Amino acid sequence: MDLEAVCGPSVPFFKMQGCGNDFVCVDNRELGYDPADMPDMVVAVCRRAFGVGADGMIFLDQAPAGSGLAYIWHFFNADGSRAEMCGNGSRCAARLAWMLGLAPASHVFGTDAGPIEAVVDPDSSQVTVRLTDPKDLRMDLTVEIEHQELPLHFVNTGVPHAVAVVEDLEAVEVWKLGRAVRFHEFFKPAGTNVNFVAVEGPGRLSLRTYERGVEDETYACGTGAVASAVVARKLGLTGEETVITTTGGEELGVILKDGKTYLRGAAELVFTGAFFPQSLGLDL
Template sequence: MGFGISGIAKTVPFFKMQGCGNDFVLIDNRVARLPVAAMSGWAQAVCRKAFGVGADGLVFLDDAPAGATADYIWHFYNADGSRAEMCGNGARCAARLAFLIGLAPAVHVLGTDAGDIAAEVFAGTSQVRVRLTMPKGLLLGMEVEVSGMTVPFHFVDTGVPHAVVIREDLADLDVAGLGRAMRYHEEFAPAGTNVNFITVENHGRIRLRTYERGVEAETYACGTGAVASAVVAGALGLVGGEVEVVTTGGEVLGVSVGEGAPYLRGAAELIFWGDMDPASMGLSRD
Protein backbone atom coordinates (compact mmCIF):
# COMPACT_ATOMS: atom_id res chain seq x y z
CA MET A 1 0.00 0.00 0.00
CA GLY A 2 1.38 3.43 -0.90
CA PHE A 3 2.13 6.03 1.75
CA GLY A 4 0.75 9.55 1.23
CA ILE A 5 1.91 12.53 3.26
CA SER A 6 -1.67 13.79 3.16
CA GLY A 7 -2.59 10.87 5.41
CA ILE A 8 -0.63 12.30 8.35
CA ALA A 9 -2.90 14.14 10.76
CA LYS A 10 -2.14 17.18 12.87
CA THR A 11 1.19 18.16 11.37
CA VAL A 12 2.66 21.58 12.10
CA PRO A 13 4.31 23.76 9.41
CA PHE A 14 7.83 24.95 10.23
CA PHE A 15 10.77 26.81 8.69
CA LYS A 16 14.47 26.04 9.16
CA MET A 17 16.80 29.06 9.04
CA GLN A 18 20.37 29.89 9.88
CA GLY A 19 22.27 33.07 10.59
CA CYS A 20 26.04 32.61 10.30
CA GLY A 21 25.64 28.95 11.26
CA ASN A 22 23.40 29.65 14.26
CA ASP A 23 20.40 27.53 13.23
CA PHE A 24 16.77 27.83 14.26
CA VAL A 25 13.39 26.24 13.73
CA LEU A 26 10.66 28.86 13.36
CA ILE A 27 6.93 28.30 13.70
CA ASP A 28 4.15 30.71 12.74
CA ASN A 29 2.11 30.50 15.92
CA ARG A 30 -0.85 32.22 14.31
CA VAL A 31 -1.24 28.86 12.55
CA ALA A 32 0.04 26.47 15.23
CA ARG A 33 -1.73 28.23 18.15
CA LEU A 34 0.51 26.60 20.72
CA PRO A 35 0.10 27.82 24.33
CA VAL A 36 3.18 29.36 25.95
CA ALA A 37 3.14 26.69 28.66
CA ALA A 38 3.93 24.01 26.06
CA MET A 39 6.71 25.86 24.23
CA SER A 40 9.66 24.88 26.43
CA GLY A 41 8.95 21.17 25.98
CA TRP A 42 8.58 21.67 22.25
CA ALA A 43 11.96 23.40 22.10
CA GLN A 44 13.71 20.50 23.81
CA ALA A 45 12.14 17.93 21.47
CA VAL A 46 12.22 19.82 18.18
CA CYS A 47 15.79 21.09 18.63
CA ARG A 48 17.13 17.65 19.54
CA LYS A 49 19.46 16.46 16.83
CA ALA A 50 18.72 13.07 15.22
CA PHE A 51 15.39 12.68 17.05
CA GLY A 52 13.88 16.07 16.14
CA VAL A 53 14.51 18.68 13.47
CA GLY A 54 17.74 19.77 15.16
CA ALA A 55 18.58 23.40 15.94
CA ASP A 56 20.16 25.82 18.41
CA GLY A 57 16.77 27.30 19.22
CA LEU A 58 13.03 27.32 18.52
CA VAL A 59 11.20 30.54 17.65
CA PHE A 60 7.44 31.08 17.69
CA LEU A 61 6.21 34.16 15.78
CA ASP A 62 2.95 35.60 17.04
CA ASP A 63 0.64 38.59 16.71
CA ALA A 64 1.53 41.49 18.97
CA PRO A 65 -0.92 42.08 21.83
CA ALA A 66 -3.26 45.05 21.69
CA GLY A 67 -1.49 48.32 22.40
CA ALA A 68 2.00 46.96 21.68
CA THR A 69 4.49 49.11 19.77
CA ALA A 70 5.87 46.06 17.90
CA ASP A 71 4.53 44.71 14.60
CA TYR A 72 4.67 41.18 16.04
CA ILE A 73 6.31 39.32 18.92
CA TRP A 74 8.36 36.18 19.33
CA HIS A 75 8.73 33.49 21.95
CA PHE A 76 12.37 32.39 21.83
CA TYR A 77 13.62 29.17 23.41
CA ASN A 78 17.10 27.69 23.53
CA ALA A 79 17.63 24.04 22.67
CA ASP A 80 17.56 23.09 26.36
CA GLY A 81 14.07 24.56 26.74
CA SER A 82 15.14 27.73 28.54
CA ARG A 83 13.49 30.94 27.42
CA ALA A 84 15.93 33.64 26.25
CA GLU A 85 15.42 37.37 26.37
CA MET A 86 17.23 38.01 23.12
CA CYS A 87 19.27 36.42 20.31
CA GLY A 88 20.88 38.57 17.63
CA ASN A 89 21.12 35.93 14.90
CA GLY A 90 17.69 34.60 15.81
CA ALA A 91 16.24 38.11 15.54
CA ARG A 92 17.63 38.49 12.02
CA CYS A 93 16.12 35.14 11.00
CA ALA A 94 12.78 36.02 12.59
CA ALA A 95 12.71 39.40 10.85
CA ARG A 96 13.39 37.94 7.43
CA LEU A 97 10.78 35.21 7.84
CA ALA A 98 8.20 37.71 9.11
CA PHE A 99 8.77 39.70 5.94
CA LEU A 100 8.63 36.64 3.68
CA ILE A 101 5.34 35.34 5.10
CA GLY A 102 3.70 38.78 5.15
CA LEU A 103 3.65 39.19 8.92
CA ALA A 104 5.60 42.47 8.74
CA PRO A 105 6.94 44.96 6.17
CA ALA A 106 10.64 45.20 5.30
CA VAL A 107 11.22 47.83 8.00
CA HIS A 108 9.49 46.82 11.20
CA VAL A 109 9.69 46.22 14.94
CA LEU A 110 10.00 42.83 16.63
CA GLY A 111 8.88 42.52 20.25
CA THR A 112 11.22 40.42 22.44
CA ASP A 113 11.59 39.80 26.17
CA ALA A 114 14.53 42.25 26.08
CA GLY A 115 12.40 44.98 24.48
CA ASP A 116 11.50 46.16 21.00
CA ILE A 117 14.03 45.40 18.24
CA ALA A 118 14.01 47.51 15.07
CA ALA A 119 14.69 45.43 11.96
CA GLU A 120 15.34 46.10 8.29
CA VAL A 121 15.12 43.33 5.69
CA PHE A 122 16.98 44.08 2.47
CA ALA A 123 14.60 42.75 -0.17
CA GLY A 124 16.12 40.56 -2.86
CA THR A 125 18.99 39.53 -0.57
CA SER A 126 19.40 37.45 2.59
CA GLN A 127 20.77 40.45 4.48
CA VAL A 128 19.02 41.73 7.60
CA ARG A 129 20.00 44.49 10.00
CA VAL A 130 18.65 44.70 13.54
CA ARG A 131 19.07 47.37 16.19
CA LEU A 132 19.66 45.71 19.53
CA THR A 133 18.84 47.13 22.95
CA MET A 134 21.34 49.43 24.63
CA PRO A 135 24.24 47.56 26.23
CA LYS A 136 24.22 47.70 30.02
CA GLY A 137 26.29 46.59 32.97
CA LEU A 138 29.67 47.07 31.26
CA LEU A 139 32.49 45.87 33.54
CA LEU A 140 36.13 45.92 32.45
CA GLY A 141 39.20 44.28 33.95
CA MET A 142 37.54 41.47 35.88
CA GLU A 143 39.01 38.07 36.83
CA VAL A 144 37.57 34.66 37.64
CA GLU A 145 39.19 31.48 38.95
CA VAL A 146 38.25 28.46 36.82
CA SER A 147 39.90 25.15 36.01
CA GLY A 148 42.86 25.95 38.25
CA MET A 149 43.74 29.22 36.53
CA THR A 150 42.94 32.91 36.66
CA VAL A 151 41.05 34.10 33.59
CA PRO A 152 40.84 37.86 32.92
CA PHE A 153 37.49 38.86 31.38
CA HIS A 154 35.15 41.74 30.68
CA PHE A 155 31.37 41.74 30.93
CA VAL A 156 28.39 43.41 29.25
CA ASP A 157 24.70 42.67 28.77
CA THR A 158 23.56 43.09 25.15
CA GLY A 159 20.10 41.72 25.74
CA VAL A 160 21.58 38.64 27.39
CA PRO A 161 24.72 38.46 29.59
CA HIS A 162 28.14 38.03 27.97
CA ALA A 163 31.61 37.51 29.36
CA VAL A 164 34.35 38.47 26.89
CA VAL A 165 37.85 36.99 27.11
CA ILE A 166 40.57 38.52 24.90
CA ARG A 167 43.31 36.16 23.71
CA GLU A 168 46.18 36.26 21.23
CA ASP A 169 45.11 33.01 19.56
CA LEU A 170 41.87 31.02 19.41
CA ALA A 171 42.90 28.02 17.34
CA ASP A 172 43.81 25.57 20.11
CA LEU A 173 41.45 26.93 22.76
CA ASP A 174 39.16 24.49 24.60
CA VAL A 175 36.05 26.62 24.15
CA ALA A 176 33.68 23.92 25.38
CA GLY A 177 35.64 23.20 28.57
CA LEU A 178 36.60 26.72 29.58
CA GLY A 179 33.33 28.18 28.36
CA ARG A 180 31.28 25.71 30.39
CA ALA A 181 33.36 26.34 33.51
CA MET A 182 32.84 30.09 33.25
CA ARG A 183 29.19 29.84 32.22
CA TYR A 184 28.31 28.05 35.50
CA HIS A 185 30.72 29.95 37.78
CA GLU A 186 29.20 31.52 40.91
CA GLU A 187 30.40 34.92 39.65
CA PHE A 188 27.52 34.81 37.15
CA ALA A 189 24.91 33.05 39.31
CA PRO A 190 22.06 32.48 39.20
CA ALA A 191 21.41 33.13 35.49
CA GLY A 192 24.86 32.21 34.20
CA THR A 193 26.47 33.84 31.19
CA ASN A 194 27.46 33.34 27.57
CA VAL A 195 31.24 33.30 27.11
CA ASN A 196 33.02 34.88 24.14
CA PHE A 197 36.67 34.38 23.28
CA ILE A 198 38.05 36.96 20.87
CA THR A 199 41.19 37.93 19.02
CA VAL A 200 41.47 41.50 17.76
CA GLU A 201 43.09 41.35 14.32
CA ASN A 202 43.05 45.08 13.65
CA HIS A 203 41.08 48.24 14.43
CA GLY A 204 38.11 47.02 12.41
CA ARG A 205 38.16 43.22 12.65
CA ILE A 206 37.63 40.67 15.42
CA ARG A 207 37.64 36.87 15.41
CA LEU A 208 35.12 35.26 17.75
CA ARG A 209 34.36 31.88 19.30
CA THR A 210 31.35 31.60 21.62
CA TYR A 211 30.09 29.17 24.23
CA GLU A 212 26.33 29.76 24.34
CA ARG A 213 24.24 29.46 27.45
CA GLY A 214 21.14 27.40 26.72
CA VAL A 215 22.74 25.58 23.81
CA GLU A 216 25.47 24.49 26.26
CA ALA A 217 28.09 24.17 23.55
CA GLU A 218 30.21 26.21 21.19
CA THR A 219 28.07 27.51 18.32
CA TYR A 220 29.08 28.66 14.87
CA ALA A 221 28.06 32.22 15.70
CA CYS A 222 26.34 34.40 18.29
CA GLY A 223 24.88 37.76 17.31
CA THR A 224 24.59 39.29 20.77
CA GLY A 225 28.06 37.88 21.48
CA ALA A 226 29.45 39.62 18.40
CA VAL A 227 27.96 42.90 19.62
CA ALA A 228 29.22 42.33 23.17
CA SER A 229 32.71 41.65 21.83
CA ALA A 230 32.67 44.84 19.74
CA VAL A 231 31.38 46.89 22.70
CA VAL A 232 34.12 45.59 25.00
CA ALA A 233 36.90 45.94 22.42
CA GLY A 234 35.67 49.46 21.64
CA ALA A 235 35.62 50.44 25.31
CA LEU A 236 39.23 49.26 25.56
CA GLY A 237 40.21 51.31 22.49
CA LEU A 238 41.07 48.23 20.44
CA VAL A 239 38.51 48.78 17.64
CA GLY A 240 36.46 51.61 16.17
CA GLY A 241 32.72 52.03 15.80
CA GLU A 242 32.40 49.82 12.70
CA VAL A 243 33.62 46.28 13.25
CA GLU A 244 33.67 43.07 11.20
CA VAL A 245 33.27 40.02 13.43
CA VAL A 246 34.45 36.74 11.90
CA THR A 247 32.59 33.81 13.41
CA THR A 248 33.58 30.18 13.93
CA GLY A 249 31.55 29.26 10.84
CA GLY A 250 33.63 31.65 8.74
CA GLU A 251 30.77 34.11 8.20
CA VAL A 252 31.17 37.83 8.83
CA LEU A 253 28.80 39.89 10.96
CA GLY A 254 28.83 43.67 10.70
CA VAL A 255 28.52 45.50 14.03
CA SER A 256 28.03 49.25 14.41
CA VAL A 257 28.58 50.65 17.89
CA GLY A 258 28.07 54.36 18.43
CA GLU A 259 26.30 56.69 20.84
CA GLY A 260 22.97 54.87 20.55
CA ALA A 261 21.93 51.24 20.42
CA PRO A 262 24.24 48.94 18.41
CA TYR A 263 23.34 47.50 15.01
CA LEU A 264 23.99 43.96 13.81
CA ARG A 265 23.95 43.04 10.13
CA GLY A 266 24.41 39.72 8.36
CA ALA A 267 22.79 36.99 6.32
CA ALA A 268 19.64 35.16 7.44
CA GLU A 269 19.17 32.15 5.20
CA LEU A 270 15.91 30.23 4.74
CA ILE A 271 17.20 26.65 4.32
CA PHE A 272 14.02 24.60 4.03
CA TRP A 273 10.44 24.36 5.20
CA GLY A 274 7.94 21.58 5.67
CA ASP A 275 5.60 19.90 8.14
CA MET A 276 6.62 18.17 11.35
CA ASP A 277 4.68 15.45 13.14
CA PRO A 278 4.64 16.44 16.86
CA ALA A 279 3.37 13.01 17.94
CA SER A 280 6.54 11.36 16.59
CA MET A 281 8.51 13.45 19.14
CA GLY A 282 6.11 12.77 21.97
CA LEU A 283 4.60 16.25 21.77
CA SER A 284 1.06 17.53 22.10
CA ARG A 285 -0.46 21.00 21.89
CA ASP A 286 -1.49 21.03 25.55
Protein backbone atom coordinates in the same frame (compact mmCIF):
# COMPACT_ATOMS: atom_id res chain seq x y z
CA MET B 1 -0.08 7.25 1.72
CA ASP B 2 -1.79 9.70 4.07
CA LEU B 3 1.11 10.55 6.37
CA GLU B 4 -1.04 12.30 8.95
CA ALA B 5 -3.24 9.21 9.22
CA VAL B 6 -0.11 7.26 10.17
CA CYS B 7 1.92 9.85 12.08
CA GLY B 8 -0.74 12.19 13.40
CA PRO B 9 -1.21 15.93 12.75
CA SER B 10 1.84 17.82 11.51
CA VAL B 11 3.22 21.26 12.36
CA PRO B 12 4.66 23.35 9.49
CA PHE B 13 8.01 25.00 10.14
CA PHE B 14 10.75 27.08 8.52
CA LYS B 15 14.44 26.32 9.04
CA MET B 16 16.45 29.55 9.17
CA GLN B 17 20.14 30.17 9.75
CA GLY B 18 22.13 33.30 10.46
CA CYS B 19 25.89 32.81 10.09
CA GLY B 20 25.47 29.14 11.01
CA ASN B 21 23.27 29.83 14.07
CA ASP B 22 20.23 27.74 13.10
CA PHE B 23 16.61 27.98 14.21
CA VAL B 24 13.34 26.15 13.70
CA CYS B 25 10.69 28.84 13.21
CA VAL B 26 6.92 28.38 13.57
CA ASP B 27 4.19 30.81 12.57
CA ASN B 28 2.04 30.57 15.69
CA ARG B 29 -0.64 33.07 14.74
CA GLU B 30 -3.17 30.43 13.71
CA LEU B 31 -1.68 27.43 15.50
CA GLY B 32 -2.05 29.22 18.82
CA TYR B 33 0.30 27.14 20.96
CA ASP B 34 0.41 28.22 24.59
CA PRO B 35 3.90 29.51 25.55
CA ALA B 36 3.70 27.26 28.60
CA ASP B 37 3.67 24.22 26.30
CA MET B 38 6.51 25.42 24.08
CA PRO B 39 9.58 24.29 26.11
CA ASP B 40 8.81 20.56 25.74
CA MET B 41 8.26 21.03 22.02
CA VAL B 42 11.51 22.96 21.70
CA VAL B 43 13.60 20.27 23.40
CA ALA B 44 12.16 17.54 21.17
CA VAL B 45 12.32 19.49 17.90
CA CYS B 46 15.81 20.95 18.43
CA ARG B 47 17.37 17.62 19.39
CA ARG B 48 19.76 16.76 16.59
CA ALA B 49 19.43 13.35 14.90
CA PHE B 50 16.10 12.66 16.68
CA GLY B 51 14.30 15.91 15.83
CA VAL B 52 14.77 18.63 13.21
CA GLY B 53 17.91 19.88 14.97
CA ALA B 54 18.64 23.52 15.80
CA ASP B 55 20.33 25.90 18.21
CA GLY B 56 16.94 27.29 19.15
CA MET B 57 13.29 27.70 18.22
CA ILE B 58 11.30 30.82 17.36
CA PHE B 59 7.52 31.21 17.47
CA LEU B 60 6.15 34.25 15.62
CA ASP B 61 2.92 35.49 17.19
CA GLN B 62 0.30 38.20 16.95
CA ALA B 63 1.26 41.47 18.63
CA PRO B 64 -1.07 42.96 21.24
CA ALA B 65 -3.53 45.46 19.79
CA GLY B 66 -2.25 49.02 19.97
CA SER B 67 1.33 47.97 20.77
CA GLY B 68 2.76 49.42 17.56
CA LEU B 69 4.61 46.12 17.00
CA ALA B 70 4.41 44.12 13.77
CA TYR B 71 4.49 40.88 15.79
CA ILE B 72 6.04 39.37 18.88
CA TRP B 73 8.24 36.32 19.26
CA HIS B 74 8.72 33.56 21.79
CA PHE B 75 12.39 32.58 21.67
CA PHE B 76 13.82 29.43 23.24
CA ASN B 77 17.28 27.90 23.41
CA ALA B 78 17.66 24.27 22.39
CA ASP B 79 17.41 23.12 26.02
CA GLY B 80 13.93 24.63 26.33
CA SER B 81 15.01 27.68 28.31
CA ARG B 82 13.36 30.92 27.27
CA ALA B 83 15.82 33.68 26.37
CA GLU B 84 15.29 37.41 26.41
CA MET B 85 17.15 38.02 23.19
CA CYS B 86 19.16 36.45 20.36
CA GLY B 87 20.95 38.62 17.81
CA ASN B 88 21.13 36.11 14.96
CA GLY B 89 17.67 34.82 15.81
CA SER B 90 16.26 38.33 15.59
CA ARG B 91 17.63 38.74 12.07
CA CYS B 92 16.18 35.37 11.05
CA ALA B 93 12.81 36.23 12.57
CA ALA B 94 12.71 39.59 10.81
CA ARG B 95 13.52 38.19 7.38
CA LEU B 96 11.04 35.33 7.75
CA ALA B 97 8.30 37.73 8.90
CA TRP B 98 8.97 39.88 5.83
CA MET B 99 8.92 36.83 3.55
CA LEU B 100 5.60 35.69 5.04
CA GLY B 101 4.05 39.14 4.59
CA LEU B 102 3.73 39.50 8.35
CA ALA B 103 5.78 42.72 8.36
CA PRO B 104 7.23 45.29 5.92
CA ALA B 105 10.96 45.41 5.23
CA SER B 106 11.41 48.01 7.99
CA HIS B 107 9.54 47.12 11.16
CA VAL B 108 9.59 46.72 14.94
CA PHE B 109 8.82 43.49 16.78
CA GLY B 110 8.56 42.52 20.42
CA THR B 111 11.00 40.39 22.43
CA ASP B 112 11.45 39.74 26.14
CA ALA B 113 14.35 42.22 26.04
CA GLY B 114 12.15 44.95 24.54
CA PRO B 115 11.20 46.16 21.05
CA ILE B 116 13.67 45.44 18.26
CA GLU B 117 13.96 47.56 15.12
CA ALA B 118 14.70 45.55 11.98
CA VAL B 119 15.49 46.46 8.37
CA VAL B 120 15.41 43.70 5.77
CA ASP B 121 17.23 44.30 2.49
CA PRO B 122 14.72 43.11 -0.16
CA ASP B 123 17.53 42.56 -2.68
CA SER B 124 19.78 40.35 -0.54
CA SER B 125 19.78 38.15 2.55
CA GLN B 126 21.17 40.97 4.70
CA VAL B 127 19.24 42.11 7.76
CA THR B 128 20.15 44.88 10.18
CA VAL B 129 18.65 44.99 13.66
CA ARG B 130 18.96 47.65 16.30
CA LEU B 131 19.45 45.82 19.57
CA THR B 132 18.67 47.01 23.06
CA ASP B 133 21.36 49.17 24.61
CA PRO B 134 24.22 47.25 26.25
CA LYS B 135 24.13 47.44 30.04
CA ASP B 136 25.97 46.28 33.15
CA LEU B 137 29.39 46.70 31.54
CA ARG B 138 32.10 45.52 33.92
CA MET B 139 35.70 45.57 32.78
CA ASP B 140 38.79 43.81 34.11
CA LEU B 141 37.20 40.98 36.05
CA THR B 142 39.09 37.87 37.12
CA VAL B 143 37.68 34.39 37.78
CA GLU B 144 39.60 31.35 38.92
CA ILE B 145 39.37 28.29 36.66
CA GLU B 146 41.27 25.17 37.72
CA HIS B 147 43.58 27.19 39.99
CA GLN B 148 44.40 29.68 37.24
CA GLU B 149 43.14 33.25 36.95
CA LEU B 150 41.26 34.12 33.75
CA PRO B 151 40.87 37.83 32.88
CA LEU B 152 37.34 38.60 31.69
CA HIS B 153 35.02 41.46 30.88
CA PHE B 154 31.23 41.38 31.14
CA VAL B 155 28.32 43.10 29.43
CA ASN B 156 24.62 42.37 28.93
CA THR B 157 23.55 42.83 25.29
CA GLY B 158 20.04 41.52 25.85
CA VAL B 159 21.50 38.40 27.47
CA PRO B 160 24.63 38.15 29.66
CA HIS B 161 28.05 37.75 28.04
CA ALA B 162 31.54 37.26 29.42
CA VAL B 163 34.33 38.24 27.00
CA ALA B 164 37.95 37.07 27.08
CA VAL B 165 40.48 38.65 24.72
CA VAL B 166 43.03 36.04 23.61
CA GLU B 167 46.02 35.92 21.28
CA ASP B 168 45.61 32.38 19.89
CA LEU B 169 41.92 31.78 19.27
CA GLU B 170 42.41 28.37 17.70
CA ALA B 171 44.18 27.07 20.80
CA VAL B 172 41.27 27.86 23.13
CA GLU B 173 39.37 24.82 24.43
CA VAL B 174 36.03 26.55 24.00
CA TRP B 175 33.79 23.77 25.31
CA LYS B 176 35.87 23.08 28.40
CA LEU B 177 36.78 26.63 29.34
CA GLY B 178 33.51 28.13 28.20
CA ARG B 179 31.49 25.65 30.22
CA ALA B 180 33.60 26.33 33.33
CA VAL B 181 32.96 30.08 33.04
CA ARG B 182 29.30 29.67 32.09
CA PHE B 183 28.58 27.77 35.33
CA HIS B 184 31.08 29.64 37.51
CA GLU B 185 29.93 30.77 40.94
CA PHE B 186 30.66 34.37 39.96
CA PHE B 187 27.87 34.39 37.35
CA LYS B 188 25.21 32.47 39.28
CA PRO B 189 22.29 32.07 39.30
CA ALA B 190 21.64 33.04 35.67
CA GLY B 191 25.01 31.98 34.27
CA THR B 192 26.50 33.62 31.22
CA ASN B 193 27.41 33.14 27.58
CA VAL B 194 31.17 33.09 27.05
CA ASN B 195 33.08 34.69 24.17
CA PHE B 196 36.72 34.31 23.18
CA VAL B 197 37.87 37.04 20.84
CA ALA B 198 41.08 37.85 18.99
CA VAL B 199 42.07 41.04 17.15
CA GLU B 200 42.71 40.36 13.46
CA GLY B 201 43.43 43.91 12.30
CA PRO B 202 42.00 47.44 12.41
CA GLY B 203 38.27 47.11 13.03
CA ARG B 204 38.34 43.33 12.66
CA LEU B 205 37.86 40.60 15.27
CA SER B 206 37.47 36.84 15.17
CA LEU B 207 35.15 35.17 17.65
CA ARG B 208 34.30 31.82 19.19
CA THR B 209 31.32 31.51 21.54
CA TYR B 210 30.05 29.03 24.12
CA GLU B 211 26.29 29.60 24.27
CA ARG B 212 24.25 29.25 27.40
CA GLY B 213 21.18 27.12 26.70
CA VAL B 214 22.81 25.39 23.75
CA GLU B 215 25.60 24.32 26.13
CA ASP B 216 28.19 24.07 23.39
CA GLU B 217 30.19 26.16 20.97
CA THR B 218 28.00 27.49 18.18
CA TYR B 219 28.93 28.67 14.70
CA ALA B 220 27.91 32.23 15.59
CA CYS B 221 26.28 34.35 18.26
CA GLY B 222 24.91 37.78 17.40
CA THR B 223 24.61 39.17 20.92
CA GLY B 224 28.06 37.71 21.60
CA ALA B 225 29.45 39.56 18.59
CA VAL B 226 27.96 42.79 19.92
CA ALA B 227 29.32 42.11 23.41
CA SER B 228 32.78 41.50 21.96
CA ALA B 229 32.63 44.72 19.94
CA VAL B 230 31.51 46.70 23.01
CA VAL B 231 34.42 45.35 25.07
CA ALA B 232 36.94 45.77 22.24
CA ARG B 233 35.91 49.39 21.74
CA LYS B 234 36.19 50.07 25.47
CA LEU B 235 39.72 48.62 25.34
CA GLY B 236 40.59 50.84 22.37
CA LEU B 237 40.96 47.87 20.01
CA THR B 238 38.22 48.92 17.56
CA GLY B 239 36.13 51.96 16.66
CA GLU B 240 32.46 52.56 15.93
CA GLU B 241 32.26 49.81 13.30
CA THR B 242 33.62 46.30 13.72
CA VAL B 243 33.62 43.32 11.35
CA ILE B 244 33.57 40.03 13.24
CA THR B 245 34.41 36.66 11.70
CA THR B 246 32.51 33.83 13.37
CA THR B 247 33.41 30.17 13.83
CA GLY B 248 31.33 29.33 10.77
CA GLY B 249 33.48 31.65 8.65
CA GLU B 250 30.69 34.20 8.12
CA GLU B 251 30.99 37.90 8.90
CA LEU B 252 28.82 39.98 11.21
CA GLY B 253 28.91 43.76 11.29
CA VAL B 254 28.49 45.62 14.58
CA ILE B 255 27.91 49.37 14.63
CA LEU B 256 28.09 51.31 17.90
CA LYS B 257 27.18 54.87 17.03
CA ASP B 258 25.39 57.77 18.72
CA GLY B 259 24.44 55.58 21.64
CA LYS B 260 22.77 53.02 19.39
CA THR B 261 23.72 49.39 18.73
CA TYR B 262 23.25 47.67 15.38
CA LEU B 263 23.95 44.13 14.19
CA ARG B 264 24.14 43.36 10.46
CA GLY B 265 24.48 40.02 8.68
CA ALA B 266 22.87 37.40 6.47
CA ALA B 267 19.74 35.46 7.37
CA GLU B 268 18.81 32.56 5.11
CA LEU B 269 15.72 30.40 4.72
CA VAL B 270 17.29 26.95 4.34
CA PHE B 271 14.19 24.78 3.95
CA THR B 272 10.55 24.38 4.93
CA GLY B 273 8.86 21.26 6.20
CA ALA B 274 6.53 19.76 8.77
CA PHE B 275 7.27 17.76 11.89
CA PHE B 276 5.02 15.24 13.58
CA PRO B 277 4.64 15.90 17.33
CA GLN B 278 3.38 12.37 17.95
CA SER B 279 6.62 10.94 16.49
CA LEU B 280 8.58 13.16 18.87
CA GLY B 281 6.67 11.92 21.90
CA LEU B 282 4.68 15.14 22.21
CA ASP B 283 0.99 15.36 23.09
CA LEU B 284 -0.15 18.68 21.71
